[in-house]
Amino acid sequence: MNLLKRLAFILGGIFVGANLINYYVLGNTADYLPDSVRMGQWKAAKIREACYPAFEVRERDGTLPQLTTNDHRVAWQDLSQTVTMTTALHCYLVTHPNAVCERNNRAYIVDYINRYFAKFDEMIDTAKRYGEAEITNVKNLWDSPRNRAITAALKQDAGNGRLIKADFGWTTPSAMKSIFDQHKGAADNCPGV
Amino acid sequence: MSGVLSLIRVPALAFLGGFLVVGGWIWGPQLWRQVPGFSWGSSSSSFSSGGSWFGDANRIGRPEVAPVLRSCVTRMLDLGRAEKVDPSAVYSMLKAGSMQVSISALAGGPNALTGNRTTKFAAIWGELASCIYAQDDRELCDPDNRAAMVEASTKFFAFAKQAETSKPPISGSDAQVLSNFSDRLLNALKNHRHYGTLVSADFGNFPPTEIARIMGEEKQTSDICRKR
Numbered sequence: 366m367n368l369l370k371r372l373a374f375i376l377g378g379i380f381v382g383a384n385l386i387n388y389y390v391l392g393n394t395a396d397y398l399p400d401s402v403r404m405g406q407w408k409a410a411k412i413r414e415a416c417y418p419a420f421e422v423r424e425r426d427g428t429l430p431q432l433t434t435n436d437h438r439v440a441w442q443d444l445s446q447t448v449t450m451t452t453a454l455h456c457y458l459v460t461h462p463n464a465v466c467e468r469n470n471r472a473y474i475v476d477y478i479n480r481y482f483a484k485f486d487e488m489i490d491t492a493k494r495y496g497e498a499e500i501t502n503v504k505n506l507w508d509s510p511r512n513r514a515i516t517a518a519l520k521q522d523a524g525n526g527r528l529i530k531a532d533f534g535w536t537t538p539s540a541m542k543s544i545f546d547q548h549k550g551a552a553d554n555c556p557g558v
Numbered sequence: 559m560s561g562v563l564s565l566i567r568v569p570a571l572a573f574l575g576g577f578l579v580v581g582g583w584i585w586g587p588q589l590w591r592q593v594p595g596f597s598w599g600s601s602s603s604s605f606s607s608g609g610s611w612f613g614d615a616n617r618i619g620r621p622e623v624a625p626v627l628r629s630c631v632t633r634m635l636d637l638g639r640a641e642k643v644d645p646s647a648v649y650s651m652l653k654a655g656s657m658q659v660s661i662s663a664l665a666g667g668p669n670a671l672t673g674n675r676t677t678k679f680a681a682i683w684g685e686l687a688s689c690i691y692a693q694d695d696r697e698l699c700d701p702d703n704r705a706a707m708v709e710a711s712t713k714f715f716a717f718a719k720q721a722e723t724s725k726p727p728i729s730g731s732d733a734q735v736l737s738n739f740s741d742r743l744l745n746a747l748k749n750h751r752h753y754g755t756l757v758s759a760d761f762g763n764f765p766p767t768e769i770a771r772i773m774g775e776e777k778q779t780s781d782i783c784r785k786r
Contacts (some may be wrong), residue, residue, distance in 0.1 A: 436625075439621040439622065439623065439646075440623050440646050440650075441647040441650065442646075442650070444644075494619075
C-alpha cells in the first residue's frame with residue numbers, strides 16, 4: 366500500500382510538473398484551451414504556414430506598428446515582437462477572414478489572440494513605470510492601421526459568432542471580454558455551419 | 559498517519575525550497591521594498607542589469623532602454639546622422655557577445671583568441687562607461703541610465719581583470735588603454751559616490767573589487783537626485 370501511495374505521488378508529481386513545464390516553459394498555452402467541438406488541434410492549424418509569406422516583406426511597411434518618437438523606453442525585443450504578432454494576427458484574421466472557421470485554425474488563432482493581448486498588457490505595465498508619456502508611446506505603437514484592422518476583425522468575428530467567449534475559456538483577455546459582452550448569443554455564420 | 563506524513567515530508571520540503579528560491583527571485587524585491595530603510599530592494603528588471611540580483615527597483619532600471627545609450631552607442635559606432643540604428647539592439651548584441659566570450663573563457667577556450675577578444679570587449683565596455691560618465695551627472699538619476707552605467711562599469715572591470723590574467727599576456731599598449739579606462743572610471747565612480755548617484759547596493763552583492771573599494775572608502779556628501 367505504502368509503495369502504491371509513493372508511486373501515485375511520483376506519477377502525480379510527474380504529471381503536474383510536466384504540465385507546468387509545458388505551459389510556462391515551453392509556452393504551449395493552446396494545449397489548455399477548452400476542449401469542444403468548435404476547437405481542434407492547434408498543432409494541425411494550416412493557417413500558420415499559410416501566413417509565412419506575410420513575414421517576408423515587413424521593412425518599410427507603413428501599416429505596421431512603428432515608434433513615432435525617439436524619446437521612448439521600448440526595448441527592441443518588444444518592438445520586434447509587436448511587429449511580428451501584428452503581422453501574424455493580421456494575416457490570420459484580416460487576410461484570411463474564413464480561417465477562424467476551421468477548428469484547428471480556431472484553436473491556434475484563439476491562443477494567438479491571447480498572446481497578442483498579453484504582450485500589449487505587459488508593455489503597458491512596463492510603460493506605467495515611466496508615466497503617461499510612455500503609456501501613450503506604447504498605445505500609439507499598438508495603434509497602427511494593421512492593429513486597428515485586427516480590432517475591427519475581432520469585433521466582426523465576435524459579432525457573427527465565429528469567435529465566442531467559450532472558445533477562450535478562463536483565459537479570455539479583458540479586451541475581448543468587453544467585445545463578447547456586446548455580442549452575446551451571436552450565431553456562428555461560418556460557411557458550412 | 560505518520561506514514562502519510564513521512565511520505566509527503568520530503569516532497570513538501572523540496573516544494574517549499576523550490577518555492578522559496580523561485581518566489582524569492584520573483585517577489586523578493588517587492589518584499590524588501592516594504593522594509594523601511596532597507597535600500598536593497600529588488601526588481602525583476604534588475605535580472606538583466608548586470609548589477610545586483612536584488613538591486614533596488616527604484617534605482618536600477620532596464621539598461622537596454624537607457625536614454626544615454628542613444629548618444630553613446632551612436633558615438634561609439636561612429637555612424638553618420640543618416641544611419642538609423644536601434645541603440646537597444648546594439649546594446650543587447652554587445653551583451654550577447656560578452657556573454658559568449660565569458661562562456662568560452664569559462665569553458666577553457668583557446669587562450670590567445672579569448673585574451674584578444676576579452677581585451678576588445680573590455681575596451682568597448684570601458685568606452686561605453688566613459689561615455690555615460692561624460693554625460694551630465696544628473697543623467698544617472700534615471701534608473702535606466704544608472705543600470706546601464708552599473709552594467710558597463712561592472713563588465714569593464716570583469717573583462718579587464720580577465721585580460722590581465724590571460725595567457726599569453728596582452729600587449730603593453732593594450733594594457734595601457736585598459737589602465738587609462740580604469741583610472742577614468744574609478745575617478746568618475748568616486749564623484750558619483752559623493753553625489754549619491756551611485757551607491758554600493760547598485761552594484762549588487764558581488765561587485766568587482768575596484769568598485770567595492772571605492773564604494774566602501776568614499777562617502778556620500780550630497781544627493782543630487784533629490785527632488786526639490
